[in-house]
Amino acid sequence: MTEPPVLSVRDLIVEFPTRRGTLRALDRISFNIRKGEVLGMVGESGAGKSLTGAAIIGLLEPPGRIAGGEVHLRGDRIDSLSPEAMRKVRGRRIGMVFQDPLTSLNPLYTVAQQLVETIRTHDDVTEAAARARAIALLDRVGIPAAARRIDDYPHHFSGGMRQRVVIALALCAEPELVIADEPTTALDVSVQAQIIDLIKEICAERGASVLLITHDMGVIAETADRVAVLYAGRLAELGPVRDVITAAEHPYTQGLMGSIPTLTLESTRLVQIPGAMPRLNEIPTGCAFNPRCQQVFARCRTERPSPIERPGGRQVACWLLSETTAEEAHGGTALEGRGPLPAL
């Protein structure tokens, strides 16, 4: 009855083999993106946000590799495709917008050449038709005098305008999913707002789903329908944006929300989470957040929590919310004497 999600990621594991052992950068990440939905993905640097995006589109930098899990795009498995087949998926079915617009555009080609080439790669149309479509698209993303400016080179455009060109490039093959990795981070605030609005509008217009990767919770709050919070390569919490922002359930999300200074709140002190996110080779056993957690108890140090389904379609990976452990949490050191349990 229900339509399959546009993107379904199941237990995705990404590993980096190094001389000192294998580092697990993403550890069993699962989420869905429904049709027309904007899923925000937040986390601090090193949490694995960008890596998730790269793994989905098959652009992991070697030696990084997908070591487990599945990625389905509207029912078609895409994580095991050949590089050749994957290239057809990229651009055609998944569009990409990266942080720095200069690296996504080839400085030696005009915007027209890049757009027309992309359109003609994915669609069998004449050069003139492709050009007309490119101009219409540039016009739509808000480039003034698109018909004239299409023959300019990327360096002729300002930062905000370049990002608009990149968005046009990502959308020119009418993809089902757009992965936007920190699309506004390199831009000034006033331009940021324009670009966020544009991505949101234009994807809604075309029915494209969006995976919006950013470290800025404000951007997520304004744009996304649901949000996934990553910590040390694991999913800490996932749920509707409003719920997660106003009533976070995972202690990490709670700390994160409290540490963000806001315009309206007149607080004298920000909530602070002690310590910093662990490096990949130092992820503690049990819950990755346990050394920094204020509400830690014995089970957190030995056993890794899986995401627990919560009312309202939320998932929270925290033992505090598991009923079986509630009493242990209150009973204090019930598990303390026991040896470490095998990792889940």
Add this chain to the structure above:
Amino acid sequence: MEEPLLKVEGLCRRFDISRPWLNRVLEGGERQFLTAVADVDIAINRGETFALVGESGSGKSTIARMIVGLLAPTSGQIIFDGTRLDGTDGSKMRALRKRFQMIFQDPFASLNPRWRVGDIIAEPIHRFGLLKGVAVSHRVGELLDTVGLSAGDADKFPHEFSGGQRQRIAIARALSSKPQFIVCDEPTSALDVSVQAQILNLMRDLQDEMGLTYLFISHDLSVVRHMATRIGVLYLGRLVETAESKTLFRSPDHPYTRMLLDAVPDLELSGRRRQQVDGEIPNPIDPPPGCAFHPRCPRVMDRCRIEVPKPVPTASGAAACFAVESVPSPALGGLAKVRS
């Protein structure tokens, strides 16, 4: 009224960005100048945090660099505790120097990777001859402790620390000469939010303990709101508005300030509809005539296109805008209510 600790008057800085002389002779073309900072007046009182905000290219960092003496002003003067900095040198300058310090944006670039942390922090102490012998390492240990690291960290190298810890080291170094005034140039913009919160809290605690005065430079209005007592908003090198922090966020006078506030993503989910902001900062080599903000301004008048507005006094500061001049601020406050 007490004399401000730092006064900046008519500060200007132009950069010569002309092509080399030979190219100009052979290929023609004029000399070109970029005015990074123009006619900036600031007064910072003791114990307060004065924040400068603005988008990239607005001249925030150029002002910071001129104040600490890393860059010479083209014109204008900087007066620290009653003494002009440009006329002073020699031993008098050294005595002044140790009273102000700077914290830089990128803790990966501002610490020498080949020096041990202890030596980095002790450098100002040696340079100004404040302490000798064992007292130095004792003081370094104390400073590390103050910023939330341990005395044992003095023997480590910067690469052994995370970004937040490095910024703590940079703060310890800035504190080592017991300054009164610290220029903080985007001290947290390279850090993650949870670490940013730690550093901001630390800076506030230190201010309370030591009575420090900060010039805090940032592009992030929410951070500025959290830190500043007074705020100056820069646009293309000119100060468009100065105001008490509370007043500025409640009822901004200058249209640019209002636009900046509107552009900040809303975490409160109030459903507040942001006003669409048009355009981008123009090229500073060739800024628009008159008020530099006029091409983007919703309240633009004929006069704005010709004349550069002078700051006029407002409820708690000043704003350089003809629209503010002609319509006093209470009416503007009303406008804001209608819009929301």
